[in-house]
Amino acid sequence: MRRLAVFVLLFLALLFIPFGARLLRFYDLGGSAHVPPLDFELDGVPDLVPTPAFSNVAFEPGPNRGLVLLDRAHDNEFSPAEIAFLDGQLAARGFELIDYAGEDLAGGLRQVNAFIVITPLKAFGEDEILAVDQFVSRGGRLLLIGDPTRYSADLEEDEFGFVTDVKLTDDELPLNSLANNFGIIFGGDYLYNTVFNEGNFRNIIVDGARQAEQEVTEGLGKVVFYGAHSVRASRDSLAIFPAGEGTWSSATDRPGGLTIGALAADGRVLALGDVNFLIEPYATNYDNGQLVANIADFLSVDERDFVLVDFPYFFTRPVDLVYTGAPDLGPDAFDEVVSLQEAFRRAGQSLSLAAEQSDYHDAIYLGLYNQASDVEKALEAAGIAFVFDPPLEKPGTGLDDAAAEGEPAEPTEEIRLIQSPFGSVQMAGTALLLLDESIDGRSVIGLAASGAGLQTVAERLLDMVPRDAGSVLSDCVVTDNLALCPTGITDEPVEYELESGGTPESPPEDETGEQENGDAVPVEGAFDPTDVGAILMGTISLGETVAETLDVTTGHAWRFSDGPVTVDIRVQTEAPTVDLVLSLYDVNGDLMEESDNGFSGDDEWLIGVEIPDEQTVTIVVRDFYDEGGPYTLTVEEGAPAEGVFIFADDDGVAQNTGFTSAEAYQALIGDRVPSTIWRASEDGPLSLDLLLRYEAVIWTTGDYRNAESLDDPDSGVLLNYLFFGESGRILISGATPALFEPAETSALGDLVVTDADSPLLSGLEPSALLSLDQSYEAVVVTEDLLDTEDVVLLRRGAGSDNTGEPAAWASEDREADTRVVLLGFPFVGLSEDMQGILLANILDWLLEQ
């Protein structure tokens, strides 16, 4: 028994030796045991990253009114919707935002309290910087806003137009071109704080305790900037909104000493490194709303020191036009009044003729030097005196009468001088303009030696009204409030009193020159342009060019009355964002012609428009996107569209010998109508206005082929002519017209005339077989590619591939008055007889009115 037990034990021991050996070999029995982890629990995650509380915005709307100029001329990277909250705050204070789209910044700044520049991607020019500098030095407010999320992106494209690379220039800040002038530098960085932030590392919280105490920070607790540049202030500037010590700059990757705002120029320039805090909902977080309100207060402070060149935008009250000396006014004077009223209305001002200046009104005084007693005090305050030695005598009395009666007069030396801070100046040939603030309100005094001289004063004032008319006084001797200007009148008499002559045939409808609805007095019989969303800007004559700036939502209307005549009307813009639309309305308001061919920044034109009689037509210029911007409008004498333009598209790859049908077309057209051949390889690129001068266009590619021809600029112009123009008439022919590229092709050697009831098949027998001079690799167009209203004229014959498929067809759009004939083979491949018949039919149809 014992032995058996020993045996079993031995058996088992031997049996398990390999097990043990393996265990010992594979496992380190003395090693430390792996400690499994506990169940995973997410600790340290906040329940919520809360949206900050909204704090009410407190402000007291005042009775002010004014304008704030908003820079849109430097590729500013923001949308109007983004500053809607600020706009609303300004509106509540009686201030309106107006756009500066380019041209004359000095002129634009004349009328505004403040200038806002937000995230420009284009630097300011020297003239602009000077204009802003002068504006600020005269009390204007300037708000500069940069933002690290707004930068230039230059796209690099490959030959197929695909974007291959994007180059960002977020470290170049064009805003600094202006900001540096005021001792402010926007850093090419962004600020971040990974610990104390508003929901994201780039959202920087600035505590009230850290803000410099200024009007713009008044009443602020916490404000948040949502992605901000650092802003550095020079010694003369004041840093505001300093970020906490835990805030870092991406440029240096160091924390501390960073600020997001600065005040410069004695608090008249405010610079902020973020635009997003203006945008809802961020504008409502913490005290951001109050900050925006404070900024609106900052912008609407009326501290402007206006000067004469700011006319008429320094008027803040209704303006009385007063003729000094209470003369009897005739039609000439009424013309001036009406013109000034209209100009003032366009400038948002109110002007009315008055015998004397009313209380709480501003005034324009016009008169002769000899009738300036009404404004004597103002002249005296400006250091101006008039010398009449001897005094003027009223016509009909004294020496003048004696001379008139033929009695010899004793020669006397007449002294007629203006004594001014500039020194003494002869009255004759000199007009005087003075801005006076010594009496109640603001007055502009315009004086001259004669009625004719005074008319030049009125015209000069009229020229000063447009926003961009800052240089009207460039030929004058000017101080801040005084200008002495030449009248340009040779031997101008110094008159005793103003005589404006006669009785007006039709006095103005009312003193304001406006209808009850506030619109301009319309030209008799012409339609009211407000019906099409445009305001009447004035008249334009043949050969004249006018330059204006479209407002954000309103078109401009110009009357033209020089008919009957054929005109070319062209409108151009330098603003890349303006998508111009040019319309022409007849006297009844019916649309005669319209051009909206181009895209933003492109010109628009109406070529060869016939104004049939002497009716007043109205030209309306609009921005398709209603964003506004500058434009120039030109009306020139043109000629009616005439003849046929033959475009030989011969710059592709020749499939055989390389030919077009241009010569054949011209030969067959003969003397029927004038024709011109334009060769792509020799004559350069096409232009739409060139095509519009012809009644019809023939586009022949012959056997040339360009697989990418739809990207060819010439093709673009031709398609524009065809699809976007009015009354486009075009014949397209060739083995592979660009319209169908990249095209499937197959052999085409013969054609069959269809039985379509079309004048284009006149003289051709249905089912007749037309052989081409050879087999061409021609475009294959299947029936389903055609519109149901297209008329198939010829089909591929039995000797061709794709037998029965369309080879020639015609298409007409009656609404757009366009007609197209397409021959999917080289026209010269037809026999000469067939060429003659077919082309005659086609021309009859295309040239049909």
Next chain:
Amino acid sequence: MVEEPVHSRSPLAMLVALLLGLVLPLALGLVLAPRVVAVPKVGLLRLTYEIDSYSAFEMAEQLRVARESDDIKALVVLVNSPGGSAVYSEELFLDVWNTRKEMPVVASVDLLAASGAYYIAAAADEIYAKPTSGIGSIGVIAFLPDSNVLDEDILTTGPYKGTGGTRDSFMRQIEMAKFSFLAAVQAGRGERLQVGPEVLSRAEIWTGVEAQEMGLIDGLLSQDEAIARSATLAGLSHYEVVELYSLAFPESASLAFGTYVAPDVDADRLWQSPVGLPAGIYYRHTQMPGSR
């Protein structure tokens, strides 16, 4: 007196007895032992390129195979990834975490363990890298939904039916996702972590040397050393290394002479910015558009 018979043992009997008593159990033991005490294995799992539904499925399957295998005693996750989908990163983090309950898991970073890839690695017991490996990018990237506008022709029953939420709330959601990421790293690294959330939130990609200083990894080891380290953690002195992909997807695995050959890592593809990412939240390193 009767003499007791003498029981003499024949040599044959002696031989049989020897066979039965010594050789048989030994032979039996030698036959049975490999079946009972199999060669322990260290499973290799490769996290390469984008973390998305496809790669997450593949990884999850391999992790399942590892957990269900009696032979696999340790797991090494070889990381070469810029991260990817937040959801799938989180799913794989939990899968690795659960696997770690059954066996030691070591992460070994070759070129890059960025964002979601590091998120997953953080679930391992230990993380090793090379001195110039890229480690970090701890954070979230997401694309804000469009602004909420009313459409004349589209009717919804709630203001955010069309966008899923406000841009503001989305920003806060991804901030919470960042906190969740940081918490996962904290949970995985524990007291080994030498830097606070203010540093981790910078979302930098650090080198292996820097990452070691910061406690984001445990040391600088080669892949073989990392495998050995996982074996040590599992208490193995001799082991085999198996590619889990060939076990989980035997039909798809590329085999050379019967052995799984892992594809080379394409560094260009690894660092390539994604194109056309669908809307969502990502734990992914992304080169922002543009260059200077």
